[in-house]
Every structure is written in C-alpha cells, then in structure tokens.
Amino acid sequence: MNLDKKIYKKLLEVPKGKITTYGELAKAVGMKNGQRAVGKIMNKNPFPVIIPCHRVVKSDGKVGGYAYGEEIKSSMLTLEGIQIKNGKILDLENRIYRF
C-alpha cells in the first residue's frame, strides 16, 4: 500500500471529537520525521470530504494550516466539540487520539 494511502487510513481511525498531530500521524505510518511530508500529502489528499484532515493539528497545540483556510478548519473542529482559543486547541492532551 502506498504511504499516502496508509496515512489516510490512519487518519480515518481518529474518531469525531478527537484529533491527532502531524508528528503522531507520521510516526504511525513509520516516518519518524515525516511531519512535513504528511502535511504535503494532506494538502494533496484526493478525498477532502472523506478524509478528516481538519482533525490533524500541530504538536504545539495550534490548529495549523488548512487547504481551505484555517478558519474553516477551526469551525469544523468546534462543531465536533473541540474548543479553540486564538487558534490553539484547548485541553489538548485530552483531545489527542493516540494510535
């Protein structure tokens, strides 16, 4: 299976209301330092509707970027019950989904 496919599949494991980080996701598919690669792959993701790339945030707790805009991403997360303050995830440790 392609690496990107693996990433997408892993990401689908993240339940609604939970999030993960680029680093975690990268490690989950075997890339120790592939955070940036993950970001690029997310940006190129072929199924934007199916792939919940808005559930992936930066390891410092910030929301991070998003192909359709960070506000959109924040809104989506908020709708899923995740609280955000000034672009930062509140109660991060409690929201992170670990594979």
Added chain:
DNA sequence: GGTCCGGCACCAT
C-alpha cells in the same frame, strides 16, 4: 516568542 534548519515524500523540470 520568533527564527532557522533539519527532514521526507511528491512533483515538475
């Protein structure tokens, strides 16, 4: 808290 550089897959030369 801001900047810099490392690191990795992808795509266009």
Added chain:
DNA sequence: GATGGTGCCGGAC
C-alpha cells in the same frame, strides 16, 4: 532516471 523546489511541520536555538 536524477535533481531541486515545495509543503496544513517539529525541534532546537
């Protein structure tokens, strides 16, 4: 093929 630039980052300084 090989090479260089790039991107929803991360960690160090």
